[in-house]
Amino acid sequence: MIRFILLQNRQGKTRLSKWYVYYDDAEKVKLQNEVHRLIVCRDTKHTNFLEFRNYKIIYKRYAGLFFALCVDVSDNELTMLELIHLYVEVLDKYFGNVCELDIVFNFNKAYSIIDEMIVGGEIIETSKQVIINAVKNIELLD
Amino acid sequence: MFHLSQMDQIFLKSLADVVRTSRTTSQYDKLTFTTQTIADIKNEIQSRQESVRYQALLKLFFLAMEGNNIRWAEFQIINLMGSGDFQLKLGAQLAAHLVIDTQSQGLIMVTNVFQKEFKNGHVECSATLSCLGTIANKDLSDSLLPHVLKLTTNTKPLIRKKAIAVLSKIFTINPLNIPGNLEMVIQQLQKETNISVLACGISLFCSVMKVAPKLYPLFLSIVYDQISKQKSNWLLIKLVRISNKLISLEPRFQGKLIEHYTRLLNQTNSKSLQYELIYSIMKYFKNHSQLYESAGDILKQFLNHQDPNLRCLGLECLTHISSSAGLMEFQEQILESFKKSDYFSKLQILQLFKDFTNQQNFQTVIEFFIKYSDLESNHKIIESLIFIIMKDKFINVDDPEKLLLMYIPVIAQKIDTIDNAIRFKELLFELLTRVPGLKVYSDQLCNQILQTYAIQSDSLQGPTLNIVQRHTQLKYSLNHREIIFKSLIMIVGESVKLLKLEALTNIIKFLEQLNILNCYESSLSDIDSLLFKIYIQIIKTDPSNDLIPQIEQLIKNIYIKLHNISIVKISFFYESLILNKTKDQLDQLYNLYAEDLPPINLEAQKLIKPPEGLDITQSFQIDIEEIEKIKNSNNDQLEQKPIIQQLQQIESNQTEQEDQNTLIQKQEENEEELKPLNSKIDPIPKKVFTINRDEELPPGINQNDINKSKEEE
Numbered sequence: 045m046i047r048f049i050l051l052q053n054r055q056g057k058t059r060l061s062k063w064y065v066y067y068d069d070a071e072k073v074k075l076q077n078e079v080h081r082l083i084v085c086r087d088t089k090h091t092n093f094l095e096f097r098n099y100k101i102i103y104k105r106y107a108g109l110f111f112a113l114c115v116d117v118s119d120n121e122l123t124m125l126e127l128i129h130l131y132v133e134v135l136d137k138y139f140g141n142v143c144e145l146d147i148v149f150n151f152n153k154a155y156s157i158i159d160e161m162i163v164g165g166e167i168i169e170t171s172k173q174v175i176i177n178a179v180k181n182i183e184l185l186d
Numbered sequence: 187m188f189h190l191s192q193m194d195q196i197f198l199k200s201l202a203d204v205v206r207t208s209r210t211t212s213q214y215d216k217l218t219f220t221t222q223t224i225a226d227i228k229n230e231i232q233s234r235q236e237s238v239r240y241q242a243l244l245k246l247f248f249l250a251m252e253g254n255n256i257r258w259a260e261f262q263i264i265n266l267m268g269s270g271d272f273q274l275k276l277g278a279q280l281a282a283h284l285v286i287d288t289q290s291q292g293l294i295m296v297t298n299v300f301q302k303e304f305k306n307g308h309v310e311c312s313a314t315l316s317c318l319g320t321i322a323n324k325d326l327s328d329s330l331l332p333h334v335l336k337l338t339t340n341t342k343p344l345i346r347k348k349a350i351a352v353l354s355k356i357f358t359i360n361p362l363n364i365p366g367n368l369e370m371v372i373q374q375l376q377k378e379t380n381i382s383v384l385a386c387g388i389s390l391f392c393s394v395m396k397v398a399p400k401l402y403p404l405f406l407s408i409v410y411d412q413i414s415k416q417k418s419n420w421l422l423i424k425l426v427r428i429s430n431k432l433i434s435l436e437p438r439f440q441g442k443l444i445e446h447y448t449r450l451l452n453q454t455n456s457k458s459l460q461y462e463l464i465y466s467i468m469k470y471f472k473n474h475s476q477l478y479e480s481a482g483d484i485l486k487q488f489l490n491h492q493d494p495n496l497r498c499l500g501l502e503c504l505t506h507i508s509s510s511a512g513l514m515e516f517q518e519q520i521l522e523s524f525k526k527s528d529y530f531s532k533l534q535i536l537q538l539f540k541d542f543t544n545q546q547n548f549q550t551v552i553e554f555f556i557k558y559s560d561l562e563s564n565h566k567i568i569e570s571l572i573f574i575i576m577k578d579k580f581i582n583v584d585d586p587e588k589l590l591l592m593y594i595p596v597i598a599q600k601i602d603t604i605d606n607a608i609r610f611k612e613l614l615f616e617l618l619t620r621v622p623g624l625k626v627y628s629d630q631l632c633n634q635i636l637q638t639y640a641i642q643s644d645s646l647q648g649p650t651l652n653i654v655q656r657h658t659q660l661k662y663s664l665n666h667r668e669i670i671f672k673s674l675i676m677i678v679g680e681s682v683k684l685l686k687l688e689a690l691t692n693i694i695k696f697l698e699q700l701n702i703l704n705c706y707e708s709s710l711s712d713i714d715s716l717l718f719k720i721y722i723q724i725i726k727t728d729p730s731n732d733l734i735p736q737i738e739q740l741i742k743n744i745y746i747k748l749h750n751i752s753i754v755k756i757s758f759f760y761e762s763l764i765l766n767k768t769k770d771q772l773d774q775l776y777n778l779y780a781e782d783l784p785p786i787n788l789e790a791q792k793l794i795k796p797p798e799g800l801d802i803t804q805s806f807q808i809d810i811e812e813i814e815k816i817k818n819s820n821n822d823q824l825e826q827k828p829i830i831q832q833l834q835q836i837e838s839n840q841t842e843q844e845d846q847n848t849l850i851q852k853q854e855e856n857e858e859e860l861k862p863l864n865s866k867i868d869p870i871p872k873k874v875f876t877i878n879r880d881e882e883l884p885p886g887i888n889q890n891d892i893n894k895s896k897e898e899e
Contacts, residue, residue: 045393058251064320066288069255090528091498121499122458123423149205151251152244155280164319164355166389168347169382170420178344181309185272 045165046124047099047114048075049158051147054108056080059147060154064165075114083110093121104128109144127167131157134175156182199226201244208252220254231262236271243277250284260285264292267317268299272310275303279317288323296321297329304333308342315348319355327356331363338371343380350375350386354393361397368394372405381418388412388424395431402435410439413446419456426450426462433470444474451480460484461499468506482515489519494531497523501534513542521554532563536570543574548582556596565603572597572609576616579879586621586877595634598670607666611673618677620878625681629689632674636696664708672709679716682723687731690720694733697740717741 048067051060058076067075082094083103093102096114102124103112111128132142134157139146147154160178161169169175199207204223211219223245230242243266250256263285266278286292303314315337318330334356337349353371357364375387391405409432413425426447433440451463467481488500501523504516513520524535536555543551552571559567574582575589583589594614601607618624664672678685678693697713706713721737 061251062320063283068287073253087528089494091494091531093495093498094530118427120423120427120458120462121495122461123420125495126458149202152247152277152280156276159280159313159316163316163348163351164322166351166354166386167420168351168386171382174382178312182276182313185309 045116045119046162046167047116047165049162050076050079050110050112050114051154052076052080052110052112053144054084054110056084059109059144060151060158062155062158062162064162079112079114080110083112092125102128106132107144109147123167127161127170130170130172131161134161134172137172137176138179153179198230198238198241199223199245200241201248204245204248208248220249220252223249224254227259231259236269236274239266239269240271240274240277243274243281247277247281247284250281257285260290260292264295264299267296268302275310276313279313282317283320286321288321293321293323293326297326300326300330301333304337308340308345311337311340312344312348315345315352319348319352322352322355322359324360327359328363331356331367335367335370338374343383346378347380347383347386350383350390354386354390357390358393358397364394364398364401368401368404372408376408376411381416381421384412384416385418385421385424388421388428392424392428392431395428399431399435402432406432406436406439410442413443419454419459422450422454423459423462426459426466430466430470433466440470444471444477447471448477448480451477451484457496461488461496461503464488464503465506468503472512486516486519489516489523494526494528497527498531498534501531501538504538513538514547517547517550524554525558529562533566536566540570540573540577543577543582545582545584548574548584552593556593556600559600564600565606568597568601568603568606569609572606572613576613580617580620580877581879583877586617586624587627590617590624590627590631591634595631598635601666601670604664604666604669607669611669614673614677618680621876622878625677626684628674628677628681629685629693632678633692633696635674636671668706668708671706672712675709675712675716679712679719682716682719687724687728690724691733694720694736694740698736714741 045064047063047065049060049062050058052058056077061072061076063072079096079101082096082101086094092104093100095101098117099114100117100119100121101112101114102121103110104125105111111132113124113128115124135142135147135154138153138157139150156179157175160175161167169178207219208216227242227246227249230238231246233239233242243263246256246259246263263278263281266274267282269275269278286296300314300318303310315334318326318334322330334349334352337345338353340346340349350371353367357368371387371390375384378384378387388409391409394401394405409425409428412421413429416422416425429439429443433443447463447467450459451467454460454463464481464485467477468485471477471481485500485503488496488503491497491500501520504513504520520535520538524532527535539551539555551574555567555571575593580586594617598610601610618628682690693716697717717737717740721734721741724731724733724737
């Protein structure tokens with residue numbers, strides 16, 4: 045199960061955060077700082093997963109943004125890495141050559157896309173086309 | 187609610203305006219900006235125009251992401267979730283998780299809102315289900331369960347999969363909802379063809395197994411059915427994962443999976459699916475050699491891969507191989523991957539070898555890790571090596587002599603932390619205690635390790651261990667080199683009786699180097715003890731040796747440095763000399779300690795008042811009558827000592843006779859066994875050291891050493 049998703053830049057600014065387990069506001073800030081501190085200093089030689097408290101952090105860096113998922117210990121790391129890549133591909137296809145500013149000014153769209161991929165901490169859809177169709181259907185009603 | 191005029195709307199800030207202003211505002215003005223924006227939002231969110239309210243909602247969302255508290259807006263957001271405008275509803279549902287948590291009072295109102303939304307079109311229903319999946323608590327789950335269950339039969343797969351995903355959360359929050367409802371869902375899933383819906387169903391089963399594992403028979407058949415026909419990698423990964431849990435509960439299920447796992451392993455190119463399969467096979471299918479071997483081949487590919495992630499996952503799988511024989515098969519790949527791995531992967535590999543090193547691969551492992559230690563992981567490597575050597579009372583060590591003379595000096599050179607120095611000290615003491623006869627090599631060991639200390643002794647740096655000596659209350663600091671130095675000096679001191687004159691000469695020459703005495707001031711008392719022992723040994727064997735004046739000069743140097751020799755040491759020293767030394771040399775040594783002790787420092791005396799009646803200018807000398815008393819009491823003890831020794835010798839002779847008889851019996855038995863092999867034995871057999879792993883022998887005492895020393899005395 046996915047516990048939370050974070051999108052942070054190199055300076056530690058959180059561009060997107062989705063929490064599937066209850067944490068109070070102070071705990072959320074603490075977690076964001078801790079995760080950023082752990083992943084920002086890692087080299088490309090390092091693995092993309094590390095132990096974090098009783099869970100695992102699976103992260104991947106795209107340009108200046110770090111995409112991090114906190115998952116249970118029993119979850120498949122490679123699956124989560126592929127999920128991060130899928131999300132980036134969907135963002136890229138939706139916004140057309142996506143950059144950090146697209147997410148800053150259209151964060152509500154980024155959240156909608158996540159909601160089409162993950163519900164209650166579980167992956168529900170992995171087809172890029174199905175996800176984009178669902179988001180476009182939502183836009184038609186807007 | 188109020189209506190904004192067209193003029194007012196022109197001056198309204200949109201989300202983009204707020205974002206741009208926030209990015210360009212300095213930190214000092216941020217608070218003002220945020221306060222102003224929140225005040226604007228509080229007004230705009232009550233507007234009648236939906237576009238205005240939508241922009242206010244988005245701005246509020248943005249401020250929450252910036253770290254501002256928006257819980258005051260809980261009621262407004264819940265209100266917006268029930269709005270007629272889809273855009274507003276969606277925005278409010280997306281923002282809901284920022285203001286609503288499991289303890290929010292507003293969740294009561296959400297129930298009615300959601301019940302209404304579930305009756306709307308599939309897009310609204312889908313957005314509502316996503317929101318419910320994030321904010322569900324026990325009360326909300328219980329009240330909305332019937333509605334969610336109804337949605338699992340919806341014509342749209344989008345609704346069905348989200349409904350099942352929400353159900354898995356509802357069942358986790360309140361397991362009492364499972365009986366009765368789970369069977370209904372399983373019946374629907376048996377007819378389901380959409381892969382996404384099936385995948386959500388498998389996730390539902392995983393959630394149920396966490397809270398109610400005994401219900402596994404309900405979905406065992408559906409899992410097996412899907413494994414045999416599915417081709418989607420995502421779904422197969424979930425199926426393999428749930429199969430692991432099912433195998434632990436129902437071992438007979440394992441047999442049915444062999445054929446399918448073999449097929450999947452041979453056909454798939456997906457690394458994530460391969461990893462899941464290998465993990466499962468290594469843990470549960472050890473008895474099935476063909477499948478195990480196939481998994482082993484793929485595991486080797488993982489360990490050799492360029493991608494550090496795959497190497498790390500390969501090592502993770504290896505932790506499930508419980509025997510060292512199993513690990514030996516992958517040893518080469520593991521050691522190769524160690525060279526390319528990052529710090530955490532190296533720790534993983536070290537842990538593997540800590541658990542699985544045996545006599546066969548002990549030498550290879552030690553040599554490899556000594557060769558490939560780097561700055562970052564050096565202390566962990568040394569810690570692991572010491573653990574491997576000492577494990578189960580040196581069970582991995584078959585050649586203690588080689589260990590002591592070849593590997594231990596190299597390990598000592600690489601130690602750079604105090605913890606490892608202390609572990610190294612324990613290793614040395616333990617090894618020399620458990621292996622009789624190894625103490626003979628203590629001088630060689632000392633030379634190999636301490637020669638480099640003599641060269642590098644000017645640069646004693648690094649963290650230190652602060653110690654307060656009990657009887658003298660002296661405070662001193664030791665770094666890792668000094669800890670090793672002290673332990674080696676002590677070992678040599680214990681082995682003095684076993685060493686030849688040449689070895690003792692080398693040790694004295696080493697200690698004469700002035701640098702040693704300056705840099706290792708905290709160890710001067712240990713050096714002092716060693717010198718006494720060497721001195722006594724030399725006097726007994728060769729009283730006219732040229733070394734004796736050198737030793738005396740060294741002792742004098744140390745005495746000057748220490749300024750404080752204990753009375754116990756003096757009496758022990760005199761006692762040994764009285765028995766063994768000639769008179770004139772004794773007199774010379776007596777003069778060494780007969781000189782007046784210096785008076786109390788006058789500068790220090792300014793701060794401390796001397797007691798009344800004490801003349802600080804007079805020298806302080808021990809009463810001669812007292813010395814005579816000590817000597818006489820020592821003489822009494824010395825007279826009784828030979829009688830006690832004779833009694834002990836009679837006892838030891840008796841036990842020795844018994845030991846010899848048993849030895850002769852054992853030898854005769856061994857000879858009969860070894861007769862066929864005798865032709866293959868070398869004419870000059872190598873000295874074999876055996877490790878004593880007996881718990882009953884007190885540490886530091888060896889029966890053979892005791893007997894030898896008594897014979898010499």
